Amino acid sequence: MIEIEARLIALGVFLPALATFFTGLRCWVRYTRRTPFGIDDFLVVVASVLVWGMGITQILGRSNTFSFMIGRSRLSYVH
Numbered sequence: 001m002i003e004i005e006a007r008l009i010a011l012g013v014f015l016p017a018l019a020t021f022f023t024g025l026r027c028w029v030r031y032t033r034r035t036p037f038g039i040d041d042f043l044v045v046v047a048s049v050l051v052w053g054m055g056i057t058q059i060l061g062r063s064n065t066f067s068f069m070i071g072r073s074r075l076s077y078v079h
Contacts, residue, residue, distance in 0.1 A: 008062045016048075016055040023048040 023044055030037055 005062055009059050012055040012058040012062075016052045019048050019051045 026044060027037075027041065029035075030041060
């Protein structure tokens with residue numbers, strides 16, 4: 001069980017880092033070729049930020065201390 005948790009944490013860090021690397025590479029290529037940034041470039045940056053949010057949620061969701069239970073109208077902390 002611990003091995004699975006370690007893998008999920010590693011993926012929660014590695015995949016967002018990989019997305020950030022390629023987003024930075026894309027921006028660097030646009031800058032060096034003097035190609036104007038378009039709406040697609042800004043959307044890729046937003047998607048990269050959201051991927052980091054997904055990774056953080058995956059890591060926190062896998063840990064036992066940050067479990068949340070959705071109630072009818074609010075989130076409540078579960079021990």
